[in-house]
Amino acid sequence: MKRRTFLRATGGAAAAVAVGRWFTGPSWAEPFGAVPERARSVMLPPARQARRVLEGFLYGGVSQWESLYLVRDYGRPDDPDHPRTQYYTFDHDGPGGNRRALTACGFPGGELGQAFARDELGAAVELGPFAHRLWQRPDVTARMRLVVQRHALEPHEAAVPQALTGRPVGQPAAAGLGAHIQRYHVEREPGDRAAPWSYVFATGGVAGDNVSAAAATGAHPGAARPLLIKIDNAERFARLLDREELRAAGPLEPYDALMRTYVDAHGRRLSWQGTPVRSRRFADLAIAAGTVARSEAIADVLEPRLFDDRAGAACGQSRGRDIPAMSLEAARHLLTHPTQPARYVCVSDIGLYEAAGGGAYDTHDDNAADTARNLDNVLRSLLAIINAPGEADPTKLSLDDTLVILNTEFGRTPWAQGNSDGRNHHPYGYVTAFLGGTITSAERGVHGAIGRDGRAVASAVTPAENRIAALLALGIWPFSPEAFAVSDVPGAASEEDAAARATARVLGVTP
DSSP, rough: OOOHHHHHHHHOOSSSSOOOOOOOOOOOOOOOOOOOOOGGGOOOOGSOOOOOOEEEETTTOOOOTTTOOOOOTSSSSOSSSSSOOGGGGOOOSSSHHHHHHHHHHHOOSSSSOOEEEETTTEEEEEEEEEGGHTTTTTTTTTTEEEEEEEOOOEEEHHHHHHHSSSOOOTTTTTTHHHHHHHHHHHHHHOOOSSOSSEEEEESOOOOOGGGGGGGTTSSOOOOOOOOEEEETTTTTHHHHHHHHHHHSOOOOOOOOHHHHHHHHHHHHHHHTTTTTTHHHHHHHHHHHHHHHHHHHHHHHOOOOGSSOOEEETTTTEEOOOHHHHHHHHHHHHTTTTTOOSSSSSEEEEOOOOTTTTTTTTOOSSSSSHHHHHHHHHHHHHHHHHHHTOOOOOSSSTTTEEEEEEESSOOEEEESSSSSSSOEEEEEEEEEEEEHHHTTTTOOOOEEEOOOTOOOOOOOOHHHHHHHHHHHHHHTTOOOOOTOGGGGSTTTSSSSSHHHHHHHIIIIIOOO
């Protein structure tokens, strides 16, 4: 494929993606993420830690009742307190019904759900019919932990960034998981690396919903910024990566040398008695300038073929460009790259077709059809890049060293929204799935519970704990001014206590 074709297929990030360490000043403190000596006993042993994270963000707020949290005793038509709620809200054959959606998806019928585990209330939780792709991969569900979460933010504009950063919207220190991971590796790994450690594939949806918060750096330096790629908006990134305007004016080498001269001269002015003065902004500038000069190396990692249009089909509908499948294929390539593997990739699932409210799962109308189609599409694409039993393909993900997170901003109400066949936003009890990595058969199960009224019990996890646990799974200490505080874990009395609680609740391991 020609470079220009590649450039038309990729898109959307700042030109100066901060990778590598062109400038290195004196160290005044422990590197970000270093585990204090006093806390080593609460960390997972290195052999149990994950090496990389793939996060699928189910954008729009997926309905938990038909997917990952079906309790068939709740919400039945004869329930005295909550009749026709949860799964049974749309349990009929007519338009907008679950059964019609399942027929369109070619669901084989028979069982309503597949038994998974019991929750904190003792209820039998099943994987619902819209998640039937998971039924076919017992090797994956054997290493799956469902974590009940809750918060109180109903608008997407507030809930999305909280889900992705763990902090409410408007907080200056709010940073995506990828920024924490990027900075951790930038400060430890050789400075000649060309590619980023973290990537975010976010495209489509409603701009005000803040899905780009997955790439937010918060209080981290610019070097922590993940590479944000918008597959359906290639032109700007294309021009920046190829430096077309500069090439038209002549060779790039003299320009790069001149920029390096200017940056070095500025750096000498920021010195005291020959020692560089610590300056975060200068470090960002130096890293950005160095990265621009190495843009071709970044393009070599992002192979053009990854961004060729790829058709998709689910539940009787097809499309020439399946953005979730394309993004997951690119994530597979980046996470398993033989020389410069990524440590974090976030894929925003906007669906094969966007739902009525935006994203894949904002199902204010037609909850059944939209959720069934888009969840079926993303699960099929995800499972295709995970090694099956007996498979040892090095270009696919292994759950032995990769933590997969299926995250979302909230769930959907356990009842219909007015007289529609859709559901409204419901942050008061929903589910995040953690698969593989630190999760083994011993940790498989459910943390917390959602009751008959559709609300989570008191032990539900917060979005901040979700992020803290993911960092701990990678061996990264999450407590610092740029990341999280003890107060982000309810009931914790110290950093060590907070780490132990998050590890136990989210990852299922008691240090």
